[in-house]
Amino acid sequence: MKMRVRLALVGAMVLAAATPALAWKLVKVGDQIIVGKSSMVITAPTQWNRVTYGPIKGSEEWTLDGLTLNELYVAGDIASGKPLLYEFNKKDNPLPKFADTMQLTDLPDLVERTWRVARNAVVFKTTAVEPAKLGGNDAVRIRYEYVRDGSNLIYKGIATAAVVHGQLQLVLFEAPALFYFDRDSAKAVAVMDSVTFRVMPVAKPS
Template sequence: MSRKLLRIVTLALAVAVLAACATGGAGGRLQTAGDARVFDLALDTELDWARLKAPRQEQWTIDGAPLNQLMIISRIKPGEHVFLGAKARRSRPDGPWFRAGMRPDEVRDIVLDGLRGGGWANVRGSDLRPATWGPTPGLRFDLALDNPGGLQYRGLATAAEHDGRLTLLVWIAPAEHYYGRDAEAVSRLFDSLRFVE
């Protein structure tokens, strides 16, 4: 997927989420605080979210996507773009494509590359650390990035490989207010992740 097309898709998804937040319209619904099920994941959230669903991915927001967004991408197959944007090609073997058995630093790097490809600037990951999704080992790291207009964002990312596929959650919010307001609650949401059948 070209960079321009990826931006258009991201913008369309953001507009749809905003519309769903405002109207409760088709495609969006309220996720109230408490236990939730998303694809093959179970989690517990302390926050209320608007949810916009698509095949193998959802976008959650509290105040609208420009102010906070949680991207949940499920069951990324080997050879797929980490944000489901495209499949690996021989002409670009070093893109942000998932491979089964990747090391934690490799997963972090494809997430960062995927964000850069989506138009984010000054993308940095820090504090890569182990995480657990129930009994499944995973990883977590912190994010710092700027939107194309220069607004500074911070965030959290977590990922785990399960049955040879990757599941990824990325939460971002403007550094000035929204990140500080919700970071601890999102971190606890990440702590509660577990795969279910």
């Protein structure tokens, strides 16, 4: 079993090295980053690499060593009726949608249902749900682990989510349970704890 996990991890590292170059920017300690032009602002407590686009509006992906090894997914201002990730197959395999009527207690299930579809998680376990704060707002901190279809590699994750002004705010980190999660999760939590929200301009009526 350990050998299969090691081989899966090596495969992930090879995939990361083989991925075509993305548009990356270095985030330095103290940099204030407006996430995807949303209301979410991160004041970087440590250095990260930041890809300059995200899978959905208002989102970005950050990493330390490559997205397959340690992925920090930040998404601000997810509107009601929108998914947490990009939908590759809306017709036949749609993602669950956020609703502004959801309570914090509904968000762990939303993450699980999303990951089962988008990440092909055949095994998904929420290991802890705790009260938290995100930019001074009541939030929920979710700890989970999962295995993707066709893989023996266990991923562990931690997410902090809040509903602010009727929109979902999400900061989520995941990495292989073997080595990377334990090494890097504290840095991800520090990013979550650094979040603030800016006042967005009110759109003028057309």
